[in-house]
Amino acid sequence: MASMTVRICHLYPRLLSVAGDRGNLMAIARRCAWRGIGCSVTEAEVGEIPDFTQADLILLHGGQDREMTAAAEDLAAKSGPLREAIEGDAVVLAVCAGYQLLAHSYTPSAGPSIQGLGILDAVTEAGPVRFIGHLGIECSDFGPASSGSSASTGGRRLVGFENHSGRTFLGDGARPLGRVIAGAGNNGEDHTEGARYREVYATYMHGPVLPKNPWFADHLLSRALAHRYQDVEPLAPLADQTEDQAQDAALRLAVRQAPTWRTAATAVSRIVRQPSGRHRVPAGTSR
Amino acid sequence: MRTTNGVQVPPPASERARLALALAMGKAAGTAAQALKLGGGTSVSGAVARRIDPEILQKVAAASNASKVAVTGSNGKTTTCRMIAAMGDVSGLRVLQNRAGSNLLQGVISAAVRGTDLHGRLDAQLLVLEVDEGWVGRVNAAVQPDVFVITNIFRDQLDRFGELYSMARSLEKAIEALPPSSTVVLNADDPLVASLAPDAPARRVYFGIQSDVSNDSDAPTPEHSADTIRCVRCQHPLTYKAVHMSHLGEYWCPECGAERPHLDVAVTTALPLAQGQGFEVTIDTPAGTFPLQVPLPGVHNLYNAAAALACAQSVPTQSMPAQPMPAQPMPAQPMPGQPRPDDARRALAGLRPAFGRLEAIHADGREVVLAFVKNPTSYNTSLRTVLQGPGRRGQPRMHLLAAHSHTVVDGQDFAWLWDVDLEQLVPRLASLTISGNRAEEVALRFKYAGADPAAMRVVPDRAAALRTALAITPPGETLHIFAGYTPMRELRAVMERHAWVPPFWQE
Numbered sequence: 175m176a177s178m179t180v181r182i183c184h185l186y187p188r189l190l191s192v193a194g195d196r197g198n199l200m201a202i203a204r205r206c207a208w209r210g211i212g213c214s215v216t217e218a219e220v221g222e223i224p225d226f227t228q229a230d231l232i233l234l235h236g237g238q239d240r241e242m243t244a245a246a247e248d249l250a251a252k253s254g255p256l257r258e259a260i261e262g263d264a265v266v267l268a269v270c271a272g273y274q275l276l277a278h279s280y281t282p283s284a285g286p287s288i289q290g291l292g293i294l295d296a297v298t299e300a301g302p303v304r305f306i307g308h309l310g311i312e313c314s315d316f317g318p319a320s321s322g323s324s325a326s327t328g329g330r331r332l333v334g335f336e337n338h339s340g341r342t343f344l345g346d347g348a349r350p351l352g353r354v355i356a357g358a359g360n361n362g363e364d365h366t367e368g369a370r371y372r373e374v375y376a377t378y379m380h381g382p383v384l385p386k387n388p389w390f391a392d393h394l395l396s397r398a399l400a401h402r403y404q405d406v407e408p409l410a411p412l413a414d415q416t417e418d419q420a421q422d423a424a425l426r427l428a429v430r431q432a433p434t435w436r437t438a439a440t441a442v443s444r445i446v447r448q449p450s451g452r453h454r455v456p457a458g459t460s461r
Numbered sequence: 462m463r464t465t466n467g468v469q470v471p472p473p474a475s476e477r478a479r480l481a482l483a484l485a486m487g488k489a490a491g492t493a494a495q496a497l498k499l500g501g502g503t504s505v506s507g508a509v510a511r512r513i514d515p516e517i518l519q520k521v522a523a524a525s526n527a528s529k530v531a532v533t534g535s536n537g538k539t540t541t542c543r544m545i546a547a548m549g550d551v552s553g554l555r556v557l558q559n560r561a562g563s564n565l566l567q568g569v570i571s572a573a574v575r576g577t578d579l580h581g582r583l584d585a586q587l588l589v590l591e592v593d594e595g596w597v598g599r600v601n602a603a604v605q606p607d608v609f610v611i612t613n614i615f616r617d618q619l620d621r622f623g624e625l626y627s628m629a630r631s632l633e634k635a636i637e638a639l640p641p642s643s644t645v646v647l648n649a650d651d652p653l654v655a656s657l658a659p660d661a662p663a664r665r666v667y668f669g670i671q672s673d674v675s676n677d678s679d680a681p682t683p684e685h686s687a688d689t690i691r692c693v694r695c696q697h698p699l700t701y702k703a704v705h706m707s708h709l710g711e712y713w714c715p716e717c718g719a720e721r722p723h724l725d726v727a728v729t730t731a732l733p734l735a736q737g738q739g740f741e742v743t744i745d746t747p748a749g750t751f752p753l754q755v756p757l758p759g760v761h762n763l764y765n766a767a768a769a770l771a772c773a774q775s776v777p778t779q780s781m782p783a784q785p786m787p788a789q790p791m792p793a794q795p796m797p798g799q800p801r802p803d804d805a806r807r808a809l810a811g812l813r814p815a816f817g818r819l820e821a822i823h824a825d826g827r828e829v830v831l832a833f834v835k836n837p838t839s840y841n842t843s844l845r846t847v848l849q850g851p852g853r854r855g856q857p858r859m860h861l862l863a864a865h866s867h868t869v870v871d872g873q874d875f876a877w878l879w880d881v882d883l884e885q886l887v888p889r890l891a892s893l894t895i896s897g898n899r900a901e902e903v904a905l906r907f908k909y910a911g912a913d914p915a916a917m918r919v920v921p922d923r924a925a926a927l928r929t930a931l932a933i934t935p936p937g938e939t940l941h942i943f944a945g946y947t948p949m950r951e952l953r954a955v956m957e958r959h960a961w962v963p964p965f966w967q968e
Contacts, residue, residue: 187685188685188690189691191686191880192616192619192624192688193619193874193877194877194878194879194880196685196879197876197906197909201909238624238625238626239624239626240626240691241691243696306874307873335873335874335876337619380874380876382876385879385906385909386905415914416901416905416908416914417905417908419901419904419905420904420905423899423901424901424902427873
């Protein structure tokens with residue numbers, strides 16, 4: 175394994191960087207280093223077109239509305255080679271605004287829609303409530319859980335922190351990343367969270383998502399290695415007590431917050447309509 | 462007091478009685494809280510008083526001839542307020558301020574309760590209010606500040622505010638609500654702050670740092686956690702002539718030509734003092750050149766000093782209350798009631814750090830440096846100040862206690878810890894103790910910054926963590942504490958009980 179190297183393409187590391195998402199890159203880099211796997215990182219900002227044929231793992235993170243608009247304009251120029259890479263099973267982690275940009279469109283409460291790449295069969299519209307809180311999900315199609323709090327329940331769990339007012343609805347061509355057990359997820363209504371297509375994994379989870387969910391980081395890493403190498407052996411296990419404890423603690427907080435997001439969302443929207451409430455969300459639209 | 466056709470009309474007796482009752486009960490609650498050692502009573506008296514009279518702040522402010530200052534922004538509010546208050550003191554003004562970071566509405570009202578008699582008469586000539594960004598619209602509407610200071614806008618409490626831009630919009634509204642007779646003091650070096658409400662009627666005063674003061678790079682770029690690095694007008698990436706911290710510096714937009722505004726109050730030189738204990742600085746102002754000593758380390762305190770001086774010079778003079786400053790040639794010397802250079806120098810030279818702002822504490826034969834960190838910029842700035850301080854040479858290795866908790870004040874979301882440059886810190890650590898009710902989260906961040914989990918001591922209880930960390934720190938060495946607001950207050954309370962520090966509300 176020591177001769178292997180995973181090649182990461184980090185899109186818009188400065189433009190789309192607001193909620194600690196660079197921790198996802200740190201998680202992959204450290205978990206490679208602990209196993210003696212090489213890790214090379216190429217960064218591409220606005221106006222720079224990387225060689226997507228050389229990327230095993232592409233990171234596209236979250237950002238605020240102005241930054242997302244700039245990224246959408248630039249992403250159109252990167253669209254062709256990025257799409258080819260995805261059809262060639264390069265692994266993509268897309269978070270929040272990055273998720274919305276890979277789908278068909280984002281429709282704000284006012285003004286024109288932002289066109290996405292349409293790689294994910296999903297549309298997003300601005301909603302009246304901003305979903306801010308812990309988000310826990312269960313993923314059924316990644317095999318059984320092997321460690322952590324979800325070991326007994328079968329499905330593997332992910333936990334993170336969501337902060338979005340966009341509501342995303344999946345079409346038939348995309349399947350969800352998981353089912354919501356705490357928080358809002360895609361839209362606060364249908365209990366879906368995130369989207370998958372080929373090796374694209376899209377989610378609303380900040381947190382950042384990979385350090386706290388080491389099985390998911392390792393899944394992306396092994397798929398990225400499989401993109402480059404044939405007959406890759408399973409990844410060597412790591413001592414993940416610190417990660418598991420952080421995941422357990424966050425899941426406990428997630429489950430303990432409001433009973434369901436629908437109740438909380440209804441309550442919040444009631445407060446929002448009464449501007450004198452002390453929990454009023456500051457004015458202004460955002461994702 | 463209400464006005465009818467410019468004539469002041471006393472409020473009806475029932476309203477006066479309600480105000481008196483609110484003030485009496487508020488004062489009683491504050492006294493009781495202190496007596497029962499429930500803290501400083503810095504917000505409970507406001508909560509009680511407001512309950513009885515929701516209009517209390519408006520009434521007290523309207524009835525007072527004091528000059529009123531409101532300070533808001535992501536970082537630097539507390540220290541800037543202390544500097545403004547100190548300058549008011551030496552200029553001979555009776556100053557009242559809200560204390561100890563109690564900057565939500567209740568804390569502001571508590572200050573008003575403390576500073577008034579039972580008739581609602583404010584015993585102060587200068588009211589200095591530190592105001593949380595989320596409350597500034599309501600506080601300003603009630604108080605009608607003569608001077609409104611905005612220090613900076615960084616990513617902070619996104620789980621509360623949503624996004625930077627929604628915060629910026631609410632500050633913009635607050636500026637637009639100010640009358641032409643008031644002054645808004647803005648950080649010119651922050652592209653977002655400088656761009657706020659350009660057409661508002663209030664007089665604008667810009668402060669900042671001249672480029673050659675702390676710039677040592679040919680092609681300066683803001684650090685990765687910087688926020689406003691694109692032109693606010695056209696979204697093109699900004700070019701910097703100098704970066705002093707985060708996205709603060711001298712910038713221009715190569716696309717549309719937008720640039721940093723002209724500095725009215727400019728730090729022109731800053732020479733570090735021995736032992737890293739601050740700077741000897743020169744600040745150019747419309748009222749002349751001020752050679753000052755800033756006895757606090759870190760470039761962020763240069764901004765705080767410039768903001769404070771700009772504010773002090775904008776306060777309406779006592780001889781002409783509520784008169785606008787003359788628009789035509791600014792006097793080359795301070796107006797009466799505004800600080801002269803030697804006064805301002807005396808005011809700043811006597812400052813000690815606000816509690817928890819790199820506060821140095823003697824504790825059981827060790828030195829403790831207590832740093833309140835709440836967002837990537839405040840953490841990175843404190844980190845750099847500590848790592849680069851000349852005092853660190855004799856002690857290449859650091860003992861650290863890192864603590865974060867989720868609370869109403871500190872929020873739920875600690876993703877921002879991943880934007881802090883802990884990678885610079887970890888190789889220097891001799892010991893690492895981790896505490897707070899989010900200790901697992903902090904431990905995970907330190908692990909991925911390179912710390913060995915087996916060598917971390919994870920002690921969620923704050924008092925036990927402090928004991929553990931002090932026990933590992935050899936006598937004569939320094940324990941650094943980086944903590945969020947609530948665990949910082951809790952750790953400081955433990956040290957108060959040991960009498961290593963005075964209670965926060967007494968300082």
